[in-house]
Amino acid sequence: MNLLEDARALQGDLVQLRRTLHRAPETGLDLPRTQETVLSAIDGLGLEVTTGRGLSSVTGVLRGARPGPTVLLRGDMDALPVAERTGLDYASDNGRMHACGHDLHTAMLAGSARLLAQHRDRLAGDVVFMFQPGEEGFDGARHMVGEGVLDASGSRAEAAYALHVMSAGTGRGRFTTRGGPAMAASNVLTVTVRGAGGHGSMPHRAKDPVQPACEMVTALQAWITRTFDVFDPVVLSVGTFHAGTQQNVIPETATFEATVRSFSPRAQALVKDGTVRVCEGIAAAYGVRAEARFDELYPVTVNDEAEAAYVARTVAELHGEERFEPMAQPLSGSEDFSRVLDGVPGAMVVLGAAPEGADPDTSPNNHSPYAAFDDGVLADGAALYARLAADRLTAA
Numbered sequence: 001m002n003l004l005e006d007a008r009a010l011q012g013d014l015v016q017l018r019r020t021l022h023r024a025p026e027t028g029l030d031l032p033r034t035q036e037t038v039l040s041a042i043d044g045l046g047l048e049v050t051t052g053r054g055l056s057s058v059t060g061v062l063r064g065a066r067p068g069p070t071v072l073l074r075g076d077m078d079a080l081p082v083a084e085r086t087g088l089d090y091a092s093d094n095g096r097m098h099a100c101g102h103d104l105h106t107a108m109l110a111g112s113a114r115l116l117a118q119h120r121d122r123l124a125g126d127v128v129f130m131f132q133p134g135e136e137g138f139d140g141a142r143h144m145v146g147e148g149v150l151d152a153s154g155s156r157a158e159a160a161y162a163l164h165v166m167s168a169g170t171g172r173g174r175f176t177t178r179g180g181p182a183m184a185a186s187n188v189l190t191v192t193v194r195g196a197g198g199h200g201s202m203p204h205r206a207k208d209p210v211q212p213a214c215e216m217v218t219a220l221q222a223w224i225t226r227t228f229d230v231f232d233p234v235v236l237s238v239g240t241f242h243a244g245t246q247q248n249v250i251p252e253t254a255t256f257e258a259t260v261r262s263f264s265p266r267a268q269a270l271v272k273d274g275t276v277r278v279c280e281g282i283a284a285a286y287g288v289r290a291e292a293r294f295d296e297l298y299p300v301t302v303n304d305e306a307e308a309a310y311v312a313r314t315v316a317e318l319h320g321e322e323r324f325e326p327m328a329q330p331l332s333g334s335e336d337f338s339r340v341l342d343g344v345p346g347a348m349v350v351l352g353a354a355p356e357g358a359d360p361d362t363s364p365n366n367h368s369p370y371a372a373f374d375d376g377v378l379a380d381g382a383a384l385y386a387r388l389a390a391d392r393l394t395a396a
């Protein structure tokens with residue numbers, strides 16, 4: 001099968017599909033129009049299609065001609081609450097924007113379903129196509145995992161792959177990934193210190209929450225430098241701090257919130273327990289109470305070493321060696337594809353999609369209202385999705 005040639009024949013359709021999605025972006029877990037568009041794009045391919053119960057996901061299962069293992073391919077479908085300013089003729093005007101390129105992921109995944117359906121007779125095993133809402137902070141992947149997407153074919157997927165386009169940072173048409181941590185864990189630390197209010201002139205008759213809260217903010221930074229390996233870093237930034245109403249009144253409470261990023265399961269576990277302990281310990285020393293909550297948004301996205309190497313080989317075979325670039329460091333963004341990789345070995349793969357002629361070092365980043373993605377990469381991305389699944393299932 002020549003997947004690349006077949007994919008290039010689909011390029012016009014994929015551009016059309018992508019631009020249809022781009023014009024009408026939806027955000028969060030409920031994407032009814034997007035779901036409808038996807039359902040019609042994969043209609044007639046002979047997939048077993050189910051839709052989500054608690055979210056507007058689409059799961060398609062393609063049965064190969066012979067039995068074998070299952071490979072899962074994931075594309076996210078949601079947009080962002082960003083007002084588009086690209087000036088493109090297919091730009092969105094509804095106040096939401098596909099500023100992270102998920103419209104391209106959806107089109108590439110639908111394209112790979114078409115490609116693999118054409119070659120179903122060659123496949124020994126099944127492919128699960130995971131069309132996911134709510135990647136942007138809504139943990140849609142966790143919902144889909146909860147609804148059984150990893151076992152959608154009847155047996156647990158053996159490998160999982162996801163593509164992510166970038167409007168900056170990576171050269172157009174280049175694929176990059178790495179084994180091990182590929183993206184950060186994202187967490188929120190919320191602390192409320194409860195003291196006892198009183199007169200500012202008589203702190204001994206009150207329990208001031210401001211002083212211990214300030215110590216917590218500085219102690220957390222010091223504790224991080226004494227706890228974590230510099231080569232396995234943790235970043236903590238306090239983004240809000242609120243207390244009090246007037247200079248001569250000791251308030252009842254002080255609260256602050258921090259974003260906490262980490263890059264390994266070990267650092268994540270340490271930072272989760274440690275930040276809460278530091279805050280509670282300081283509160284105890286002052287005789288006040290701290291309610292410290294550490295909420296994990298997304299875990300570290302950890303690529304399987306062997307699967308990342310398989311992606312690198314497959315890109316080189318399909319597109320040529322010069323199209324693959326090893327990812328030197330993990331990205332500091334985070335991804336709920338980490339939920340899938342917690343259950344199935346696989347890899348998150350980045351595809352450079354800065355517009356032709358634009359310098360990826362200076363072009364607007366993902367999430368910018370000016371972010372532009374070149375849909376010239378669609379056929380190549382769809383071919384890679386298909387080839388990653390097909391090679392696993394013909395080699396098995």
Ligand SMILES: [Zn+2]
Nearest residue numbers: 100102135164
């Ligand atoms: Zn994204």
